[in-house]
Amino acid sequence: MLGLTIREVSAALREGRISPTELCRKCLNRIKRTRHLNAYIAVTEELALKQAGEAEARLLRGAPKGPLDGIPFAVKDNFCTENIKTTCASRMLKDYTPPYTATVVQKLLNQGAILMGKTNMDEFAMGAGSTDGAFGPVRNPWSYAAPYRERTGAAPDSDWVVTGGSSGGSAAAVASLTSYLALGSDTGGSTRNPGALCGVVALKPTYGLLSRHGLIPLVNSMDVPGIMTRSVSDAAIVLGILQGQDTRDSTTTAAPSSLTELPEHFDVKNICVGIPQEYHAPGLSEETLAQWSRVADMFERAGARVKRVSLPHTQHSIVCYHVLCHAEVASNMARFDGLEYGHRSEEDSSTEAMYASSRHEGFNDVVRGRILSGNYFLLKQNSEHYFVKAQRVRRLIAEDFKRAFGSGVDVLLTPTTLADAARYSDFTQEDNRTRSAQEDVFTQPVNMAGLPAVSVPTALSSRGLPIGLQLIGPALQDKKLLGVAQWIEQRVGFPSITGAIKHMQDGSFDSFIIRHCPCEIEMRPVLCFMTC
């Protein structure tokens, strides 16, 4: 039951094959048994059971609120939740409880979805590994699945791989079957990157399509709430619920259409798939490249037009992204002074001294480093040289995409990451800045341009770890984008982690094995593994 998609479990709930409370308890148990993943910063058990009870009453009356009624979900810990701690994985907000709920979370709650908890992340979403939070790194569930164990002979406690980030907790929650959907945030790839590395569908909607009200910002002009699910069609359901204008976020736009169902059979014959040549970048792994070619070939064989396109300013994107990101970070973080909320230092010799030590104690090195460089970029004598110039290049990057889509391309197909997930011990050899530059290389140009993009799990690597590909669409064409993504999903045969777990022989991993219950007959068929 836990391995189902939203669509499937929603049907099971309606048909009474399982009750919301039972489902909730299963998820809670699973969270307990997968605690070593460190996916959750807080588990809202009591609230979840209460909500489940209410959903149960509605379902019994035959009056569910919608497709999400009774469905467990998880939320990245940078979305504000009323009366529930929201920490951004930072000492600064370790004990911070917001008095209000983010719009996107509220919309899910209004649908009867059941909040399981708040997920782990890089501090203030600054990172690409989910390794730099105040509550420790998140472990990729695939580290404990049979394919990785069998193929690499990895040792259980030292060789685990990272989830990617910064929404690693959300990706791990969906991948480890403790939630059917999770909210992440995506500023430079923070949803798509862990989505790809954890083998889940990860949608970064068009900028402004989803409200940022209540999302603690990283870069306001690039942040978008991200959606993580186990299937493209689930992502479409959630997008349909979350999208639309919010009077509390002036940058939101009205949804172009009320997104209903994706067509089961999307015809790719009439579409043109662009392959940006600049994404054939140094460091791209052979296996990822092979998957990229394989899917491009699939399109071609199915009658789609596949053409090479150029996005000439791509190479400058990551540098500009960092300048703009750090500048906004410096600005956004100025509010954390320990006065109204957040960590306040014991230091009280003067207001300035209190600010300085509160901020020093509250933020990690990564955050402080970005604040420092961001302020440097904004100084009067530097602003033109760094910030304004980066803004200009940002426009060029957006125009690159515009030109590509203007030339008849419907979607762009790219890798999501350079390679599959790195071992934690390898990942932490490099500092956060270097890692972010490497990890976000394919994802952040999309944020610069505000476009929709989705990462679709495509295959397992030779190490038994997921590889994802990214589709990028024109602004507000999120639905069409998901249609194409579903077409890929239906053909690549990405394995369910449930299957992977079932293949595990080693008894020491039983914490991850789903007990066989009659419900599981309803599970969607486990597709064969890829052997790369």
Added chain:
Amino acid sequence: GNLSLSLSLSLSLSLSLSLSLSLSLSLSDPQQLVGVVGLEVHAQINSNTKLFSGSSVRFSAPPNSLVSPFDASLPGTLPVLNKRCVEAAVMTALALNCTINKKSLFDRKHYFYADLPAGYQITQQRRPIAVDGTLTYSILGGKKRSQVIRRTSTIKQIQLEQDSGKSLHDDLRSQTLIDLNRAGVGLMELVMEPDMSCGEEAAAAVRELQLILQALGTCQANMSEGQLRVDANVSVHKPGEPLGVRTEVKNINSVRFLSRAIDYEIQRHIQVLQRGGTVQNETRAFDSKSGETIPMRDKEGLQDYRFMPEPNLPPLIVYEDNASLPTGIDACQAVVVQEIRAGLPELPSIKRDRLVQTYGILPEHSFTLVNEDGLVEYFEAVLKATTKEPRKVIGWVTNELVGHLKHTVHSLTHTHTHTQASVCVLVSPASPWFLFPQVFQEMWRSPGKTASQIIQEQDLGLVSDATQLHSICQKVVDSHPVEVHAIRNGNKKVLNKLMGLVQKETKGRADPVLVRAILQEKTS
């Protein structure tokens, strides 16, 4: 509604106090140092809610009772622009002959201060809502200060921005208390070019601005409540030479202090230079007790505000007219300049011109009338109800009433009903004209009473009992044979003296028409 009569009585005073100085400066020889003054005015927008949040705007509410999550800069909150504030800025800009920018932008201005919770202020640095305006004001000149001299200052720009909270320093316990009620209230910042030369001009300009803002209703403009805050940039130079180093004077909470602070600062600059020193570029605070300016401690050091665009607010677009609204835009979501222009009220300068033309009063009297909130309405109401000459009424209003108001307690308010009632008294044959101030004052002391009640209780009514007047007149005639003789010999003017004596007997309450008739009869 209630009108405050306490606001601006000190003004005419301040105008005359600093007059001599300004004339000496403007007539000075070219080798003499002269002052150059530019103003930065922060006008709190008169709106129900704050610039970017739904919290109420109210003066003197309990501390931190008007604070929304956004005002306290709770993470994840976003600004949502208040349409009323935009309309107020556009209206103010139109009244000050500005060019409205159809597209304006918001920026963040960063500095750490305890009453600035976000660590930045949202303002309009790159592209403000309006630019290039003028403020025309007048000062009184000439020997009798009856000559009205018009001056025009240039308004560089008007920008929308957030107010900060308030800090209260408790030095004894070395604590700072923060009140965020004011944090996020909408401000219009008016930046004026340095084209004034002295405190008097600045005071007159600000007073005119106050009147304009009050007429528009876009700002209550009370300086002592901080609704209008004026900072002065002061420098000195020899005419024709570049401007000297400037200082900024803050902490000025009345028009009179503005004038004094500027003149003090100009003199200080001149003295520093004459001693061979150099003026420091610094921010100084005006100390109203000593009348001096002193350097401000917390503004030391060079501030780099690290401006950057406010990413959470798209460009602010205003439309010229309904025809230029793009299709699909909700009309009630749009700010339309033409509609606001059509709703502009009569501005003070127009009102003064009209009063001079319509009633033939002196220009300086028109200033007195317009300076006082409600006085024009009062004056016109009196004229409507009486046949008396406007010049006679204005004499009483400017001398008696305004003089009287000056000496009354600040919290006094008069209501519309009061005005109406007092008009009735004024034109009533039952009470003499000059007793009116007494009636008026009494009405303030006991707000429940009507005019006729007061006249009766205080025995302020006109004595028109014929028998009583006959006997008083007889007494006067009997005791003044010389005067009676003169009248009988044809010197009719002497009758006025007898009339005055009768009025003295009756404390001025005798019906003058009746008295004249009786005296004529007795002296014929």
